[in-house]
């Protein structure tokens with residue numbers, strides 16, 4: 001999923017333009033009112049200084065002429081204009097806060113919808129996961145910041161244009177000089193902002209690495225190991241190493257920017273003051289009034305302030321647009337369309353689950369995780385998968401669950417390729433417990449029945465699921481019963497042991513009473529071996545007529561299955577029931593005796 005982590009970098013200028021247009025369109029849809037207020041505020045706040053400079057001149061000329069009426073009226077107009085700027089400043093703040101909420105909410109929603117829609121494989125891809133995290137982080141603040149930066153720049157340009165118009169009356173050259181004064185600063189700033197942009201693009205991996213080390217040091221689920229293995233200082237040092245590399249590069253660029261920026265400032269200063277001297281000399285020659293001189297003075301001050309504001313806006317724009325690149329890059333990730341399912345007729349006339357010469361290689365991996373796996377699980381039968389770590393057991397379950405599609409061969413359920421199954425229909429057939437099951441920081445009831453869109457679950461059905469997973473005594477001990485909040489994230493939550501959580505995850509699977517294909521990936525690793533065997537015995541009795549695929553490292557459980565598939569290096573090397581496999585004295589027998597001797 002390289003698209004998410006490292007999109008081919010477009011030129012900074014064209015990227016900025018397209019992201020600006022996209023953000024404005026999104027903002028318009030989220031809150032046209034707020035966007036209109038921001039545009040209006042920028043125009044008014046940009047035009048007001050020109051008006052104020054104009055009336056400042058009238059005040060000075062009025063004083064020189066002794067015209068009291070003009071002086072007072074002009075001061076009044078100036079005050080009104082200033083008040084207007086305050087007013088639109090306040091309105092701008094109000095509108096941008098509103099837009100921030102409205103747009104942030106829409107974008108967060110779009111991100112979450114995208115996260116639900118993409119194939120599961122994305123979540124095992126570090127690049128995708130990273131893109132998701134960054135997109136979520138940026139969604140609320142960056143789009144509005146980008147627009148605010150743009151409006152700040154637009155406002156400053158209106159001020160500069162106003163200054164040019166006012167100075168035009170002294171000489172067109174003066175107007176030109178004011179506009180030209182801004183040019184070097186603009187050009188250098190654009191160049192450096194683009195350089196920062198490229199630098200940060202190039203350093204994306206280092207930045208991720210630094211963030212990773214920071215996460216390791218601050219996350220609750222890492223804190224235990226960090227303390228007990230004493231890895232804190234090591235990771236801190238690694239984070240610092242990345243930091244100092246980044247720091248040095250940034251500093252060197254910042255030094256260059258400072259020097260070139262000072263040069264550009266000097267040009268602006270020279271041009272401003274040339275115009276100032278020109279106006280002053282003409283005033284001395286009595287060709288211009290004191291008011292004219294005052295006007296020039298005010299115009300320079302405003303022009304200088306506007307220039308600084310425009311440059312700040314430009315710098316912010318480049319910064320924000322880069323972050324928006326993450327956000328839009330994520331939102332643009334393709335979601336595969338649903339397949340046309342009507343055409344798919346069963347390939348075989350049979351009931352049950354069949355692996356036909358299945359091979360599978362994880363995306364981005366070179367080594368196949370499965371190769372040439374064949375088996376058939378008839379309806380009602382239980383198949384256990386055993387084998388060493390990494391032999392491909394969980395991968396088989398992931399293929400059956402439809403989380404991945406085989407690279408070669410096919411998986412058939414009731415004779416029909418899984419790829420041709422309607423995802424909802426397939427989901428309804430499955431009940432799954434994975435090794436890394438979820439611990440919802442919600443109530444017991446919500447842990448067992450988390451879907452709000454399904455029919456309400458009766459207490460009897462809930463009790464049956466809890467009983468099947470041996471979770472009834474756990475719930476019985478909780479003060480709040482089914483309504484007890486679990487986990488420590490929220491007030492009033494109660495933490496459970498690993499085994500207790502696992503029993504609830506099992507109950508979640510057992511609640512799906514219509515599912516006839518149960519997938520258990522070491523569902524009981526945190527439960528003691530005796531309890532596990534008892535549990536499986538019970539599951540077997542209670543799921544009569546339903547198929548089950550069970551991964552377990554415990555032979556006390558495995559031996560209870562109807563059939564056992566022994567995996568090694570992605571291949572199924574032995575198959576049969578417990579007795580037959582022992583008699584064959586192969587890999588299974590070796591593993592079994594090895595474990596049995598450990599218990600003696």
Ligand SMILES: Nc1ncnc2c1ncn2[C@@H]1O[C@H](COP(=O)(O)OP(=O)(O)OP(=O)(O)O)[C@@H](O)[C@H]1O
Nearest residue numbers: 124362365369387388389390391392393394395396
């Ligand atoms: N998401 C993934 N991306 C790339 N390779 C993976 C991924 N998950 C597993 N693998 C690789 O696929 C192979 C089979 O992994 P699998 O998880 O199926 O083994 P397993 O038999 O269930 O192991 P365990 O007993 O440790 O749970 C391993 O070599 C593993 O490194």
